[in-house]
Amino acid sequence: MPNPNLHIFLYISFFILKLSTIFATQTTTNILHQFKEAPKFYNSASCPSTTLINNSNDAHDIDDNICYENAIHVAMTLDAMYIRGSMAAILSVLQHSSCPQNVIFHFVTSISSNATLLCATIANSFPYLKFRVYNFDDDAVARLISTSIRSALDCPLNYARSYLPNILPNCVRKIVYLDSDLILVDDIAKLSETPLGEDSVLAAPEYCNANFTSYFTPTFWSNPSLSLTFANRKACYFNTGVMVIDLDRWRLGDYTTKIEEWMELQKRMRIYELGSLPPFLLVFAGNIAAVDHKWNQHGLGGDNFRGLCRNLHPGRVSLLHWSGKGKPWVRLDANRPCPLDALWAPYDLLKPPFSFDS
DSSP: OOOHHHHHHHHHHHHHHHHHHHHHHHHHHOGGGGBOOOOOOOOOTTOOOOEEOTTOSOHHHHHTTOOEETOEEEEEEOOTTTHHHHHHHHHHHHHTOSSGGGEEEEEEEETTSOHHHHHHHHHHHOTTOEEEEEEEOHHHHHTTOOOOSSGGGGOGGGGGGGGHHHHSOTTOOEEEEEOSSEEEOSOHHHHHTOOOTTTOSEEEOEETTSOGGGGSOHHHHTOHHHHGGGTTOOOOEEOTTEEEEEHHHHHHHTHHHHHHHHHHHHHHHOOOOSTTHHHHHHHHTTSSEEOOGGGOBOOTTOOTTTOOOOOOOSSOOSEEEOOSSOOHHHHHHTTOOOTTHHHHGGGOOBOOTTOOOO
């Protein structure tokens, strides 16, 4: 005689398996319905008006509302793994901006990703946002990447910031580059207006108390022809997750090629250990415009090995950056948050589990 309990057990097991399959599929292919719609933010009365640049050589730029005078251009990378962080970062920029309608976003995504779905995800949560998504050819940079101390740092998309002047339209002359694991609590216009002086290509917060020599191997420092790279330069560490970049000066100096040359040398003789940062230091350290440290309270994700909790650095705070191994959304989901992760949580647009609201 059949055991009715066995039938119930098999039915429940099948139901759980089916449900797991559905949610697993949604996680990878249906990002669109996971996020709430963000509120709309409006310009203050003092905001400058934005006008289309009529001398653009690319009519497509005008059609897509990209080439605007008085716009604040923000560049970020975009992928499925960090989309939750990106959404929080976008919301924080708009919420604290005095002129949110003047902010234009430029999202660079891997050519191998589902750009259509990522674009739809952004548009669904921010239907009023001015933005464009650009494809980045992974293969073009993959051949230059050397393994680093953490595999996540070896993702080709991490190197997209080195190619922004080539990817973005020429009418975009200056950008604020932001990583996806940060939030702003201040007006991005203040950061965008950072003076670059007469010849600096980029601006970023510098940290001259850091052990600069640790970013390069003994092979580098023992070779005079290499170590003299920093001669007559007060070379200090800076974090490339927050930068103001003059794209015209970058294009004119062909700095992408200079970065690639160091990456090619790295493939031959191993002169550094840490991902995409050292080539930036080799090209720009000691020659950048300084930004107040409040614009990059970095390292909140802990070190690259354990991701332990960290406190804020002394001083004011305009931007919190969870650089390092630990990401706030991962720790919150695992019910093992660090104290400062509570500052990220209000910007999280992810819908709660089993949310059926429209």
